[in-house]
Amino acid sequence: MAQPAEQSSEDRRLQALARYRLLGQAAPLEGVTPAADRHPGESAADIREDVAALTRLAVVVTGLPLAALNLFDATRQVQLSTVGFPASTSPRAESPCATHFLDGELVHTPDASLDPRLAGNAHVDGRLGSMRAYASVPLVTDDGHPLGTLCVADTAPRTLTADQLGALSDLSRVVVSLFERRRQAHLSARLVAEADEQRALAELLIAEADHRHRLLEAVFDSAGVGIVVSDVDGHLMTMNSTATQWLGRPIDPRLSLDEHAGAYDLRSADGTTTLPTGDLPLHRALNEGPVDQVEMVIVAPDGTRRAVVCSARPLHDDDGVLTGAVAALHDVSVLRARESALQDAHDQLTRHADQAATLARAAHSVTTAENPRQAICDAVRELMDADAAFLLQPRGGRLEATATSGLPAGTHLAAALPVPLTGTAGVTGATTDGLPQSLAATSFTSGEFLFVADVAADPRRDESLRAVCDTVSGAWQPITVRAGVGADHDPGDAGTQHLGGLERGAGRTAGQSVGVLAVVWNRPVDDVPATTRAMLSTLAGEAAAAIERDALLQRLARAADHDPLTGLANRRSWDRHAAREIARATRDGEPLSFLLVDLDHFKTYNDTRGHLAGDELLRDFAAAARGCLREVDVLARWGGEEFVAVLPRCAGADAVAIADRIRGCVPAGQSATIGVVQWVRGTTATEALAQADAALYRGKSSGRDRTVLHPPR
Numbered sequence: 237m238a239q240p241a242e243q244s245s246e247d248r249r250l251q252a253l254a255r256y257r258l259l260g261q262a263a264p265l266e267g268v269t270p271a272a273d274r275h276p277g278e279s280a281a282d283i284r285e286d287v288a289a290l291t292r293l294a295v296v297v298t299g300l301p302l303a304a305l306n307l308f309d310a311t312r313q314v315q316l317s318t319v320g321f322p323a324s325t326s327p328r329a330e331s332p333c334a335t336h337f338l339d340g341e342l343v344h345t346p347d348a349s350l351d352p353r354l355a356g357n358a359h360v361d362g363r364l365g366s367m368r369a370y371a372s373v374p375l376v377t378d379d380g381h382p383l384g385t386l387c388v389a390d391t392a393p394r395t396l397t398a399d400q401l402g403a404l405s406d407l408s409r410v411v412v413s414l415f416e417r418r419r420q421a422h423l424s425a426r427l428v429a430e431a432d433e434q435r436a437l438a439e440l441l442i443a444e445a446d447h448r449h450r451l452l453e454a455v456f457d458s459a460g461v462g463i464v465v466s467d468v469d470g471h472l473m474t475m476n477s478t479a480t481q482w483l484g485r486p487i488d489p490r491l492s493l494d495e496h497a498g499a500y501d502l503r504s505a506d507g508t509t510t511l512p513t514g515d516l517p518l519h520r521a522l523n524e525g526p527v528d529q530v531e532m533v534i535v536a537p538d539g540t541r542r543a544v545v546c547s548a549r550p551l552h553d554d555d556g557v558l559t560g561a562v563a564a565l566h567d568v569s570v571l572r573a574r575e576s577a578l579q580d581a582h583d584q585l586t587r588h589a590d591q592a593a594t595l596a597r598a599a600h601s602v603t604t605a606e607n608p609r610q611a612i613c614d615a616v617r618e619l620m621d622a623d624a625a626f627l628l629q630p631r632g633g634r635l636e637a638t639a640t641s642g643l644p645a646g647t648h649l650a651a652a653l654p655v656p657l658t659g660t661a662g663v664t665g666a667t668t669d670g671l672p673q674s675l676a677a678t679s680f681t682s683g684e685f686l687f688v689a690d691v692a693a694d695p696r697r698d699e700s701l702r703a704v705c706d707t708v709s710g711a712w713q714p715i716t717v718r719a720g721v722g723a724d725h726d727p728g729d730a731g732t733q734h735l736g737g738l739e740r741g742a743g744r745t746a747g748q749s750v751g752v753l754a755v756v757w758n759r760p761v762d763d764v765p766a767t768t769r770a771m772l773s774t775l776a777g778e779a780a781a782a783i784e785r786d787a788l789l790q791r792l793a794r795a796a797d798h799d800p801l802t803g804l805a806n807r808r809s810w811d812r813h814a815a816r817e818i819a820r821a822t823r824d825g826e827p828l829s830f831l832l833v834d835l836d837h838f839k840t841y842n843d844t845r846g847h848l849a850g851d852e853l854l855r856d857f858a859a860a861a862r863g864c865l866r867e868v869d870v871l872a873r874w875g876g877e878e879f880v881a882v883l884p885r886c887a888g889a890d891a892v893a894i895a896d897r898i899r900g901c902v903p904a905g906q907s908a909t910i911g912v913v914q915w916v917r918g919t920t921a922t923e924a925l926a927q928a929d930a931a932l933y934r935g936k937s938s939g940r941d942r943t944v945l946h947p948p949r
Contacts, residue, residue, distance in 0.1 A: 249338075250310060252381035256415050257422060258307055259314055283418055284317070290411055291317040291386070296796050297403040298396055300369060300388040305411065306333055307375075307384035314384075330364065332357045333385040337374045340382055344371040344401055347393040369394035371401060373408040378416070386411060399800045406788055413785055424596035431589035438582040442575065462544070462565030465551075466518050468558055470496075479565055482544070484536035493519050501535040505543075521548035521561040531568070543569045588767060594619045595771050608782035609639035616753055616775055617641045620768065623758040624705055627715075627779065628676055629751040635676055638751075643705065651676045651698050674698040679712035680752045685773070686712040687764050709761035715751040715776045717784055750783055799873040801851055802858035810872035810880060814921035817870075817882050821915060828915040829891035831881040832928035833861070833898065836907045836940040838877035853904055860901040864894065880925065888914035888945050895943040907941035914945075 253259070287305055294303045302320035306313050313331040315323040328334045332354050336343050348354040348370045349361070358364040372387035386408045396404075462479030466472050470493030480486065483500050491499055494513050502511040511532055513519055520527045527548040534542045548563040594615060605611040609627050617625040624642035626649055628635040637649035651674045675696045679686040688694050691707045701707070753776055764772075797809040805813065814830075821828040835841075835857065842850035854877065862871055865881065874880040883891050895910040902908050911932030915924050927946040935944040 246310070249381045249383075252377055252379070253307065253309060253383050256383065256419050258316070258383070258415065259309060283414060286414055287411070288317045290407055290414070291319050293792065293796070294386055294388055294404060294407050295319045297407070297792065298371065298388045298400045300371070300390045300394060300396075302367075302389040302391075303387065305375075305384070305386050306331065308334060308337065330358055332359050332367070332370065333372050333387055337372070337382050337385045340374050340376050340380070342371070342373045342401060342405060344396055345369075346395040348389075366391055368392055369396075371396055371404060373401075373405050375408055375412050375415075377412060383412075383415070397800070399795070403792060403795050406792060410785065410788060410792075413781065417781070421596060421600050424592060428589060428592045428596055431585060431592055435582065435585045435589060438578060438585055442578050442582070448571075460567070462567075464518070464563045464565065465560060466493075466522075466562075467560045468522065469493075470518060470522060470561075472496075473560065482534050482536070482542050482565065482567070484534075484538065484540075501537075503533040503535060505531040505533065507533040507535075507541060507543075517546040517548035517563045518561045521550045521563070522558070525550060534565075541569075542567060543572050591619060591768065591771055595774060607639070608786065609779070610641070612753070612775060612779045612782065613639045613641035616755060616772065619771055619775065620711070620755045620764070622755045624756040626754050626756075627751055628680070628754060629783075630680070635680060635752065642756075647704060649701060649704060651701060653677050654681060674701070675710065676701070676712055676752050676754055679714050680749050683714045683716060683749050685714070685769060689760065689762055705756045706758050707756045708759055709757040711755040711764055711772070713753040713755070713772050713776045714749045715753060715780045715783070717748050717750050717780045750780065753779065802855055802873050804858050804862075804879070805870060805872035807872065807874065810870070810874075811921070813870045813872070814882055817884050818915065818921055820884065822917060826885045827887040829883045829886045829888055830913050830915060830921070830924045830928050831879075831883065831891060831895055831898070832874070832911040832925060832932050833879040833881070833895075834909050834932055834936070835877040835902065836909055836936075838906075841904075841906060853906065856903040857901075857906075857908075860903060861898050864897040864901055869894075880928075882921075888912060892943050892945050899941065899943060909935040909940045910943045911935060912943060912945045 291303050291305050295301065302318075304318045304321075304323070305316045307316060308314075308328055308331070311328055312325055313328050313334060314325050317323060332348070335353055335357070343353075345351040345354065347368050348357070349368060351370075354360050354367075354370065357367075359367050367389045369390035369392065370387070371389075372385045374382045375384045375386060376382050386404065388404065460478060461476075462482050463476040464472065464479050465474045471489050472487050472491065473489065475483070475487055485500060488499065493516060496502065496516055496518070497511045497513065502516070503509060504511050504515070515530070517527045517530045520530075527546075530546045530548075532544060532546060534544060536542070544565045545568050546563050546565050548561055550558055551560045551562055553559050597615065613625045613627055616622070622642070624640065626637045626640040626643065628649065628651065629638050630636075630653060633653055635651040635653060637647075640647055640649065643649075654673055654677060673681070673696060675686060675688060675691070675694065675698065678696055687710075688697075689709050691697050691702055691710050697707075753772070755772075797806060798804065799806045817828055820826075835853070838850065838853075841853065854873075858871070858873070858879070861879065861881075865871055865883075868885070869881055869883050871879060871881045883894060886894070891912045891914065895912050899908050899910060909932055911928040911930070911934075913924050913928040913931060931944040931946040935942045938944075
């Protein structure tokens with residue numbers, strides 16, 4: 237009985253993979269022609285560069301030279317991107333990732349040849365390769381379906397740190413988020429196509445109505461048509477019962493043509509203007525000849541309005557002498573009402589299609605824009621037909637604008653938040669300024685959409701915001717994130733960290749507000765339609781995803797350039813700083829010095845007091861040494877207990893004084909030896925550090941706890 241359950245689970249996983257269209261297939265929407273039929277051969281080519289960039293980033297954060305982003309269908313492993321070897325498609329059974337990716341857990345082994353799960357794999361035992369170090373994290377969708385893996389490897393044994401494995405897991409979530417954004421964009425495009433089809437259907441219905449109108453005219457020639465006959469002078473002679481009923485008054489042969497429009501309340505097609513005598517069909521037939529399709533409105537004594545189309549013909553006797561005229565009235569009230577309803581439906585479909593197109597463009601721009609917050613504000617303003625839109629996010633007990641649209645550049649917007657700031661729904665009361673909670677803060681703390689037609693009359697209005705934006709009507713949509721976002725902590729960051737404006741490290745619950753989208757109209761707006769609210773909510777979701785993704789990428793970027801233990805620049809970042817300062821010194825001719833710092837007897841300290849104490853010493857020294865340097869100086873961890881610094885516009889003697897200050901701040905009663913060198917034009921950073929290392933060696937040989945200046949050449 238277990239095998240059918242496993243097969244059903246695999247079927248569901250393959251269906252989830254198909255929905256993302258990453259391998260050229262697509263799962264059909266209910267009631268929609270399968271996208272694979274519309275777009276044969278569609279694949280993930282449109283995100284290949286993003287996928288490749290994330291794969292390269294996996295190499296950077298883990299330090300392993302080989303990486304691959306794999307997807308698994310029923311029989312194959314398909315590599316969307318690789319680093320260190322060419323991408324390929326191979327049997328799923330040969331893949332080391334295929335042995336465990338369905339478990340949904342990260343797998344890391346320093347030496348695959350010693351791991352019983354992997355030792356017999358062809359990529360490990362030499363048949364296809366000799367992989368040793370290996371780490372693989374599954375690409376799992378929000379509903380729990382593993383699509384594939386993001387893995388890194390080396391041909392030599394290696395052990396990854398917890399921070400490196402955490403960064404690899406973060407990258408896997410970025411990949412899945414990228415797949416999901418792409419799926420949503422494709423879905424929006426398909427919905428726009430459906431809206432276009434519905435609009436075409438409405439146009440067809442209007443054409444069919446026009447056709448029915450022509451058929452009805454043929455029928456009305458013999459039945460259900462109002463008939464009115466006048467003599468040569470325009471005095472009414474007779475009318476049929478239909479005409480009498482429509483006009484609501486009996487025939488009066490005493491009335492002249494000039495009195496017809498007033499007596500029978502005949503109006504122009506607009507229904508408001510009394511029909512001029514010269515435009516009466518009987519008058520025109522008597523004076524001009526045949527008249528066709530004159531549209532007018534008859535208003536009965538009880539106020540009933542009837543739209544009619546009138547045709548009139550002159551009457552002649554056998555000798556051709558004009559004797560009068562006849563007019564046929566065709567009731568088109570129902571037809572006009574139907575046309576109006578169809579036009580309203582067409583207009584509504586057009587608006588929905590335009591809104592869906594706006595939503596699709598917004599989803600795409602948020603995924604690809606350099607500034608997704610600005611893209612969201614621009615899209616909200618367009619979608620809501622608003623005069624301005626802005627994004628407010630919490631900072632320091634206030635809501636501050638991080639992006640605006642429709643407001644002058646440099647406009648500063650802020651609103652107070654209630655005390656204490658917990659960020660959870662339901663927080664109410666006074667603000668940090670002791671004032672009633674503003675409309676923006678109300679939406680933020682309650683987590684609910686808020687619309688106010690007359691902002692000036694609402695006691696929760698923020699007069700400063702209303703004055704800056706000239707607000708008449710407004711709407712506020714909270715932006716919420718999923719559970720746990722931002723609860724992690726980057727040990728390399730100094731001070732308080734933020735995720736899209738919220739302080740990190742506090743932890744969050746599902747539905748956590750991280751900001752508010754504010755929409756401003758400088759004119760009265762009665763209400764926001766439900767469909768527009770739904771699209772605004774969707775855009776708020778896009779904003780939340782953009783904030784999460786931006787913060788995650790910032791943390792990953794920082795992790796790539798900083799030492800995770802001390803928060804100082806790492807060697808990769810140091811190389812850039814050193815090259816930049818040498819180029820500047822070469823250009824400006826100003827002095828430049830380098831320091832190479834080594835903590836004395838660190839191994840003994842580490843062995844005696846333990847690795848945790850050793851790590852604490854390194855962190856405390858890094859913080860203290862930074863306090864001894866200028867803002868322009870750069871301190872980096874060189875490796876182990878060694879540190880390196882570059883001092884722009886600093887001669888060797890001044891560098892010695894700075895080095896002595898650093899030696900004086902070594903914590904825990906420890907000491908340091910420092911080699912100092914003043915850079916010589918034409919030498920590289922590597923050569924300068926070699927000289928500093930020689931000076932450091934002389935200091936170590938002379939008893940340690942001293943500063944040694946390398947003599948200039």
